[in-house]
Amino acid sequence: xxxxxxxxxxxxxxxxxxxxxxxxxxxxxxxxxxxxxxxxxxxxxxxxxxxxxxxxxxxxxxxxxxxxxxxxxxxxxxxxxxxxxxxxxxxxxxxxxxxxxxxxxxxxxxxxxxxxxxxxxxxxxxxxxxxxxxxxxxxxxxxxxxxxxxxxxxxxxxxxxxxxxxxxxxxxxxxxxxxxxxxxxxxxxxxxxxxxxxxxxxxxxxxxxxxxxxxxxxxxxxxxxxxxxxxxxxxxxxxxxxxxxxxxxxxxxxxxxxxxxxxxxxxxxxxxxxxxxxxxxxxxxxxxxxxxxxxxxxxxxxxxxxxx
Numbered sequence: 659x660x661x662x663x664x665x666x667x668x669x670x671x672x673x674x675x676x677x678x679x680x681x682x683x684x685x686x687x688x689x690x691x692x693x694x695x696x697x698x699x700x701x702x703x704x705x706x707x708x709x710x711x712x713x714x715x716x717x718x719x720x721x722x723x724x725x726x727x728x729x730x731x732x733x734x735x736x737x738x739x740x741x742x743x744x745x746x747x748x749x750x751x752x753x754x755x756x757x758x759x760x761x762x763x764x765x766x767x768x769x770x771x772x773x774x775x776x777x778x779x780x781x782x783x784x785x786x787x788x789x790x791x792x793x794x795x796x797x798x799x800x801x802x803x804x805x806x807x808x809x810x811x812x813x814x815x816x817x818x819x820x821x822x823x824x825x826x827x828x829x830x831x832x833x834x835x836x837x838x839x840x841x842x843x844x845x846x847x848x849x850x851x852x853x854x855x856x857x858x859x860x861x862x863x864x865x866x867x868x869x870x871x872x873x874x875x876x877x878x879x880x881x882x883x884x885x886x887x888x889x890x891x892x893x894x895x896x897x898x899x900x901x902x903x904x905x906x907x908x909x910x911x912x913x914x915x916x917x918x919x920x921x922x923x924x925x926x927x928x929x930x931x932x933x934x935x936x937x938x939x940x941x942x943x944x945x946x947x948x949x950x951x952x953x954x955x956x957x958x959x960x961x962x963x964x965x966x
Contacts, residue, residue: 723854727863728896734852736865738845744896745841749834753781753928756833757921765914769878769907780930783829800936807936837920840901843871844888855891862899863892874905881907881914897922 725732729741758775772792779785787799796811849867856862870886888903904917 720854723861724852724863726861727854727892727894730852730863730892736845736849736852738842741845741892741896741898742838742841745837745898746831746834748895748897749922749925750828750831752830752926753930754779754830754833754925755923755928756836757919757923758836759919761917761919763915765907765912769914769916777833778928778930779830779833780928782930784930784932785829785832786930786933798933800930800933802932809933809935834897837898837901839873840888840890840903840920841898843873844869844890844903847871861894865890865892870905878907881909881912884908893925895925897925 721732724730724734728744729737731737756775756777756779758773758777760773762770762772764770774790774792776788777785778787782802784802785800788796789798790796798809798811800807800809844867845865847867847869849865849869851866853864854861855864867888868886870883874886875881875883884906886903886905888901890901891899893899899922901920902918904915907914907916
């Protein structure tokens with residue numbers, strides 16, 4: 659039986675939206691189980707950024723180490739709604755790169771489709787999203803506050819076209835919410851352990867859970883879910899640095915291994931340059947000047963007669 663947690667925020671709308679993400683989207687974080695953050699398989703590894711002060715010695719006892727993390731008590735109890743709010747607030751105010759990946763082994767059909775997404779969010783409101791999902795053309799989408807363009811790389815060639823992107827202000831909030839399902843649902847189902855690990859010279863709170871959220875077997879209703887294991891790493895600043903979970907789907911004659919990964923990397927250090935294939939934005943035309951009514955000469959008798 660895992661530890662219980664606080665009830666989290668009221669309402670089911672956020673969870674339903676997150677379940678939709680589970681069905682149609684993907685995972686791309688990269689922490690291997692047990693040791694802390696590791697590089698992504700398909701992305702050039704980047705060093706874990708030193709975001710916090712290195713002058714203050716780390717707390718010495720397990721209780722002090724846990725209590726140093728926002729939303730976690732010295733006894734290892736997590737305030738889930740507070741953690742979720744801290745995650746959204748911190749990443750909404752910082753640049754970051756999100757690696758998002760799903761992998762499957764065995765089976766056939768849509769369940770085996772793979773997802774690889776890399777999302778860079780700049781501090782100036784720019785976004786660059788690269789989708790390399792299995793079975794589809796690779797697409798790269800660039801957006802800033804002047805517009806958005808999408809570049810498709812496929813067998814029939816490469817081209818860039820204008821596209822629409824719904825902006826949320828702050829821009830970082832849009833993809834900070836990507837792991838809302840994992841944070842709110844996983845942790846509210848309870849968790850088995852919370853401890854502190856060190857990776858790249860930084861400490862992270864590591865949360866381990868074997869409790870299957872009910873939405874997963876509901877989503878894959880034709881299968882039985884086995885061997886579920888989830889791990890979340892929480893950064894000292896209070897945001898969820900990474901999520902990794904995996905499980906098996908089984909029926910009478912089929913077994914599918916599913917693995918999802920998310921990593922928020924280069925937090926506070928990510929920059930997004932305008933790609934060379936994006937046309938330069940065209941300045942809006944200057945408004946046509948209008949006469950000041952106070953400077954228009956009054957109508958004369960001759961003018962009035964000419965208009966009759």
